[in-house]
Amino acid sequence: MRFLLVCIIFFHSLHAFDYKLKPEKVNATTYCFFGSPEEINKHNNGNMVNSCFVDMGKSYLVVDSGPTYEYAVQAYSKIKEIKNLPISYVINTHVHDDHWLGNGYYKELGINIIGSVKFQDETKAEVTRMQRNVSKDAYTKTTQVFPNIFVDKEKTFTIDGKKIVITSVNKKAHTSSDLLVYIPDISTIFVGDIIFNDRLPSLRDGNILEWIKELDKIKAMKAKYVIGGHGTKTDATSFEFTYNYLVELRDKVAKAIEDGKDIEDAVSNIKMPSYENVHMYDTLQKQNIDTAYRTMEWSND
Numbered sequence: 365m366r367f368l369l370v371c372i373i374f375f376h377s378l379h380a381f382d383y384k385l386k387p388e389k390v391n392a393t394t395y396c397f398f399g400s401p402e403e404i405n406k407h408n409n410g411n412m413v414n415s416c417f418v419d420m421g422k423s424y425l426v427v428d429s430g431p432t433y434e435y436a437v438q439a440y441s442k443i444k445e446i447k448n449l450p451i452s453y454v455i456n457t458h459v460h461d462d463h464w465l466g467n468g469y470y471k472e473l474g475i476n477i478i479g480s481v482k483f484q485d486e487t488k489a490e491v492t493r494m495q496r497n498v499s500k501d502a503y504t505k506t507t508q509v510f511p512n513i514f515v516d517k518e519k520t521f522t523i524d525g526k527k528i529v530i531t532s533v534n535k536k537a538h539t540s541s542d543l544l545v546y547i548p549d550i551s552t553i554f555v556g557d558i559i560f561n562d563r564l565p566s567l568r569d570g571n572i573l574e575w576i577k578e579l580d581k582i583k584a585m586k587a588k589y590v591i592g593g594h595g596t597k598t599d600a601t602s603f604e605f606t607y608n609y610l611v612e613l614r615d616k617v618a619k620a621i622e623d624g625k626d627i628e629d630a631v632s633n634i635k636m637p638s639y640e641n642v643h644m645y646d647t648l649q650k651q652n653i654d655t656a657y658r659t660m661e662w663s664n665d
């Protein structure tokens with residue numbers, strides 16, 4: 365029996381991709397694994413996203429379960445080296461698959477998963493984007509496991525005596541399923557991909573005008589720690605990069621529309637030189653102009 369167990373462990377360690385995750389301390393009770401500021405590829409195998417653990421006292425609250433089953437296994441194992449606590453809940457900040465394909469592991473542990481009421485409507489991929497872009501040994505055992513507790517407008521939970529407030533953005537901002545997770549005791553808010561740092565934000569499934577409004581609200585909350593879905597900046601000013609980028613993009617697209625320029629013209633000619641050296645500019649900038657133009661063309665804002 366023991367020999368069999370050793371064989372299984374040996375076989376597993378031979379074949380599973382090692383993410384080499386290192387938890388970073390954000391505040392006294394919050395640790396995050398920060399992904400690299402790049403696209404999904406077969407080197408990072410989806411480790412280009414943030415996944416965070418909050419020590420609530422007797423349990424961890426997990427915000428975003430990461431890109432694969434194996435990532436989730438490794439993240440929780442690293443966190444247990446700091447303090448061996450069970451997990452109370454996993455929250456999925458939105459539907460993009462780098463943020464929640466680790467759910468399967470947590471479901472196996474019997475943990476409830478919280479997501480937006482819109483989550484399932486937005487998830488229709490048979491083969492996920494992650495599956496297409498990562499190696500087989502990283503994707504092993506990954507399945508699409510959806511949340512089983514839904515937030516429509518706002519829900520308050522008490523975990524280990526501490527309050528957490530989960531608010532649904534309820535409009536298309538980064539996606540149509542964005543959630544904000546506020547923990548007043550530690551003045552910390554998790555905002556998913558409403559905030560990017562160190563790389564360009566992706567507007568693909570978003571609405572630039574609503575996204576900016578949401579950033580205004582987050583700013584007004586004046587939380588001490590504001591933790592986004594990508595990038596390592598987590599202080600009260602972490603919204604600035606995304607905010608400044610979206611506002612400049614909005615203003616330039618508005619000007620192009622006002623000047624009667626068509627979409628092709630806007631996509632080729634709008635320049636934002638201060639972002640040219642930011643990670644993922646080449647991949648996302650033209651697509652972001654295109655999406656912003658389509659949103660704003662018919663908007664009265």
Ligand SMILES: [Zn+2]
Pocket residue numbers: 458460538557593
């Ligand atoms: Zn996203």
